[in-house]
Amino acid sequence: MIRATSIIRREAVDQDRIVDVITLDHGDRHRRRILLNADGGTAFLLDLDKADVLEDGDAVLLDSGWLVEVKAAPERLVEIRTDDSLDLLTLAWHIGNRHVPAEITREAIYIGYDHVLVDMLVGLGARVEIVERPFRPVRGAYHHHEHGGHHHGHGHG
Known part of the structure; x- marks a missing residue:
């Protein structure tokens, strides 16, 4: 089974490496691990280290080195x-x-x-x-990318 283990954000996507497109609604764009079938038939296992949001225009990196572009349904x-x-x-x-x-x-x-x-x-x-x-909702205040974000010291009870 082909695996996708990382997300390439839209601004860093190399269009020449895209082999397929997957169209997902908001709920299906927030995942960690799921078997997916792209619009053109490419089947792959999305297998991220932690749950994240796939934004419109992002791509997932297949273990073959190719990309599957994400489109918001x-x-x-x-x-x-x-x-x-x-x-x-x-x-x-x-x-x-x-x-x-x-x-x-x-x-x-x-x-x-x-x-x-x-x-x-x-x-x-x-x-x-x-x-x-x-649907492209605002990400939560406590969501952060690997490149930034912050932690805060209070709870939500």
Whole structure:
């Protein structure tokens, strides 16, 4: 079985070494070990030392030296907008208080579809629309790459 044991981040991917592409939703892009079949038929075992997030445009390095590029699959999301940036920040706080993964842009917030959250957001004055697009949520504050990040000294109980 072909193994992939490391992630090459999008900015370091050598396009000439890509032999296949794998399209994964947000949940499937956060893995440590799983058997995967790329879109073109390449079967491989993703076997990382620790769980990590495969971002759109990253690649996994096969033990053959070739790369399989990662594409974020379109997903059913809730697009959240307001006319006022302070209102959007307040909605972001409410979403974060529920520990819901969120993608934050200057104009909108995107979350996975959940009718209970949609009702809450509409009740708080948000304009919501159901959209299909790749989901790229903000990584958690306690996630760090091998190249950086920090540790903190308090717990979350």
